[in-house]
Amino acid sequence: MAITPDILRYTAFSSDPAGGNPAGVLLDARGLSDAELQAIATDIGYAETAFVTKPGSEEDKQHNVIRYFSPIAEIPFCGHATIATAVALTERDDAGTFTFETSVGPVSITTTTEASGILATFTSVEPAVSPIDHAVLTALLGLVGIDSSAIDTNFPPQLSYAGNTHPIVVLSDKSTFDQFTFDPAAMRTLMDAQGWAGTVTFLHQLDANTFEARNLFPAGNITEDPATGSAAASTGGYLRALDPADTPRRITIHQGRHVGRPSVLLVDIPTQGGIAVTGTAVPITA
Template sequence: MSDPKTTTTPAAAAAAAADVRLTAEVLHYTAFTTSPTGGNGAGVVLDASRLDDEAMVAIAAELGYSESAFVTPGPDPEADRSFTLRFFSPKAEVGFCGHATIATAVALGERLGEGDFALHTAAGQVPVSVREEGGVMKATLTSVTPHVDDVAAEDVTEALAALGWRAEELDALLPPRIAFAGVRHLVLAAATRERLADLDYDFDRLLELMRRLDLTTVQLVWRESETVFHVRDPFPVGGVVEDAATGAAAAAFGAYARELALVPADARLTLHQGHDMGRPSLLEVTLRAHDPRVRVTGTALALPQG
């Protein structure tokens, strides 16, 4: 007969194993790619319970990634596979970050196994599923409920001035809007691939506008076909000139495309990002007719430590 004082239930054993595998070490991942030379890098700390805000922003600044993710137990200690997730750029906390969410989900999946996770962020709960496909771990995040708002003409004019773009270089079929799926992004569509490729903007001027409008990135877009887009994301509010892959903006853009009826109610969009900065990334966006939320799917790859 087993001693009741030493008997370990399967759930307790799994929890103990998880405690061992959820390390306080800073892990390095690149998201939305299967190549170490592509995607968007993120630091991931799977056990940040002993870190305060000052320590987290210091780690993010030292790493220099556009964002890094810090994981602590979820709000319900009895809930399985539930975690709280916070994001820091090199300068400050960010309400939501898609690429660091994908990186974190893959890191959790590699340690705890495939399945569904409930990730609690400042923007709200973000369900994430992790599956292995062809030997590669892929994660799909489901955004908070998005919305799309008009943007004042004078703010568009100021954004174009900061970018060095002319109004006639915009695609009239994709009008400027502010899209939200956890954080706010100004969507501006270039009429040509050449205009999108030539990005040389006034960092301080765009930063000032973005702070005033509470924007996280400016999502610059060129439409290749009905469901294929090329995107670039200036990110001066995070102290970064450009993001190589922006999951939060991809979710917001999915909401934008649906709101403006640019795509069918049920649609799968492909977003290419990072090519112009030598960090090619692939983001898959799924829209469902009867669910306002947007799903963003991508891979993530662990990088060598140090």
Template structure:
């Protein structure tokens, strides 16, 4: 992929940011969680920016907005951490977010193309993780270890209002997968439905969805149906970040895996999350985990260069 990464030029005012970015100032555009390493029509597109030192937050937000993807990852050498490590921040078009799985997978592929295969230490706002760049044919796969996970009860009135916004009732819910607040670096609300067709019919009002997510400091809502004990179909509205729906959400898949462990649906093992089907960007996320409650989740997937 090193020869094929597409660069989207974004000009930043160095005097305004107080730093010098790579020359030329570029954003690598990579689709994460694709079905193959050449099909950029699937997966979730992310931007990746390598810089020598930090631009201003306003500049990073402007870049994320200009690129228009759900997240762009900004990586600066972590001079205070492990040798070869990176300090990473993630920006959606509207705001900074603490963690983004698909942008981390894209970053892993970019590091593979830039530096080579291997495991890289990353320091995030949400904690410390690793990402592994894995050669896959002519391209790259990547795997990350998530921040620790947790599962909590949401307020009953809040759940009621979320269901109303999406036109759902208790009769639509899967009783074996209770509604919960879940976390693996970012907060999510998981809502499991009985019927795959009902999942495909979901819709909501953008502004109200964003307000509901802000109430509980959520990154996304995770609506899922279980095809089996280990394979799930998911949709992830991301209004708070300025995106109606995310086609592949690694942080959400990590939180989902931690939740399944916590409710003892699957105490250890691996799951697949199929996402993006209903928006024409089919994606596949792999999550594997051990039995220790709260321990990090390994998230992996293929990537493809865009352009």
């Protein structure tokens, strides 16, 4: 089908249209069927497209119902498309605090307009961290051609949920982190078998509060995500579970270098409650 002309295109977690993670945004998707939503997302081909299926009323423009679709399936939650949608709404309706009703629960987003552009911060649902089955972890590491000796011993692998479930693996060696490869079809098979709707998150620690991320997400023509807000929130939940005493804190996550779209995600980890992820978004005009 032809792309709906009202689809907006933003890139999130970068002030450069050539960086960040592109997202489609449809601010009024009322009346579209699930099949039509999926067809539009597939046609656009971005990692996710956000659809406001019930826009806010004239009395409460900042309360919206939203759904997210990748090129192959509906996704429970998408951080970068949330940031992009909040920026688009702010450009239309001014800055403020928005509530997005998502399939995983209500998500609060606050936007501010600064000299450098519009910043948006979403606060995730309550995170939850659980172990990764040993056999599943072994299979995952095998798909990227490494074994458990590559894991940073300060960071045991876990599953972390903050809207989507992300396996989180921290690698100690930068060259291993930079150079691993994987077969997208085999990775997708494992992800589907485990019910991982989000990304597979590999991290490398740069300093005490700075990480670089590679988020594997084989979907359509995509293999790696340039910026993953839900994985950033899940990383915040993971770090808090690992060391609750080291909160509140802010970490910075760099992502996208490996796919040529550099991104920066700011993650605020409170002592309890949802994880706050901040970034900007700008229109893609070409």
